Amino acid sequence: MKALEFDLITIGRSSIDLYSTDIGAAFPDITAFGAYIGGSPLNIAVGARRLGLKTALLTAVGPDKVGEFILERLRREGVETRFIPQKPGTRSSAVVLGIQPPDRFPITFYRENAADIQLGIDDVLATPIAASRALQLSGAALAKEPSRSATFFAAEEAKAAGVTVFLDLDFRADQWHDPRAYGVQVRALLPLVDVAIGTEEEVNAAMLRRPEDLTIRDSQITAPEVRGNLEANIRALLAKGPGALVVKRGARGSEVWLPDGSVVRAPGFPVEVLSVLGAGDAFAAGFIYGRLRGWDWYRSARMGNACGAIVVTRIGCADFTPYLEEVLEFIEQKGGF
Template identity: 55%
Template sequence: MKEKEFDLITFGRSSIDLYSQDIGADFIDIKGFDAFVGGSPLNIAVGATRLGAKVSLLTGIGNDKVGDFIINFLKEQNVNTDTIARIDGARSSAVVLGIEPPDRFPLVYYRDNAADSQVTIDHVIAAKIDQYKILEISATALNIEPSRSAVFYAVETAFDNNVEVFLDMDFRADQWKDLRSFGLMVRAILPKVKIAIGTEEEILAATLQHADQVHISHQQISAPEIKGDIEASIQKIIKSGPELLIVKRGSKGATVYYKDGNKRDVPGFPVEILNVLGAGDAFASGFIYGYLQGWDIYKACRLGNASGAWVVQKSGCANAMPYHDELIQFVDSWGGL
């Protein structure tokens, strides 16, 4: 890669996340919450920074105390916040989360008039995308204007300046008025994406034909049940442009699909699950860090799997991301990468 001032800039959601203190309790019986930060791009920024990358976050926050809370945490984590826009008249986002292991993690989003959806093309210009090696974008930022146009502009700028574009599919069904528009936006941007990352559900969502293919139970917005032909969907995504598609498969690890039709399974680290929320972002941060080190895709994915396994054992997202030495120690305890 050509030398750049920064390693990575992530673009999309940011929020205050209120996590249930009562692990296993039904949502209506929760007595208290712990305040963390979240949003997929924020989580990835923190995770990659803790591993050793030089990272900025491009997002929007309100002129409010929640925005101050988010900025303060990011500064403590050494994430560059100069690219974060304060949006007058908008509110910093919030999410309330229940934790009912092993398989129920309900979410309630508060995103009316969300500041992170009001990032504009001018904010992207000010962020100087050309100074980075990698631009990572979250598909949720494509759901509404002006952030939708800002994402397309950021990707175009990156593509024209030899900045590699990574896409996290990050499907949140309740953020789309028409669920099929998620796929339309994703497929429109894929020709300029080098590496796309998603779960099987997100890949099915990106090729959705009918809204009734999606079913959400127990308000698990981040983990809907989606009907469809996963292999056909994978091929449709690959043919849309990216060199690689990485399919996250939880404790099973990940599968890498290549443009030439080859694929490779990368085993995971099966651990006891406390909370799956944020695990996919941990995977992305670990993978991107390994990629930035010049590792091969398999080894980078293994580190991503390890980072995801680390986080599912914790109750937070960004706050639970591993630091470099503790993640390497965890990997070594499993026999290495």
């Protein structure tokens, strides 16, 4: 039996997130920002760690103060950072955003020459994937080389070692030269994936064929409108090989679609929404926690729903994800699993 070092290793982007502290203010009227850490794989690593899993993050930072900030905050959270390389000549990523509840978040990504895009196969080889119970990958990492090849290689390594592979679909339209290329890469990766997780829009984006089915109403809103036949697209993606496709449906909760045609529906938890940012990553952390604890699909999805519900009442991502005791108390107060 192999020796295990980690419950979960996540791979992909990281950033410093500067969130406006002037809730509701128009962007030109913002006077102050709070500094946090972010990026979907980072958020999931922190969220899962706060729930009690032993986690590590494979990202990359530049030789700059932002990189120092990211690494130090991860260490404080107890996320293993020793596999994170520093990439000379690159910059650590940054995100600047305002908060206009409940659903508008003027946001600017600073990802030119991003360090994490320079993750390569050698960085994967230096990370003990075979000594982890699970690996979580991100669709955003497929947008450019060399991180695209590194992601595929990591999935191959995990599969060969019997490590469970989770894929967060993580669609960021502005990161792709053609948004349809996102689906091409995701569909190629799915045979190596055990469980895929995404929103309705991300599922449709993974099967996008016609440019007119994608609408970005405001270039500073991260979630575009992606039209499509959701159920048909779910079944098409499942046909590529994953053992489950988890669809996050916001306040309606989540669904776990299985290859045999069955669907496990887990209702959400009613809360007052302040910010939806980070909720999907909190969901993934809770859902993965449940699966690694041996829970069934329903209980795991409800755990994910609870983590997401807690985060939408707050103004950030990783720094605001809940701890295990808090989540379990929240679920009990809302009537239990």
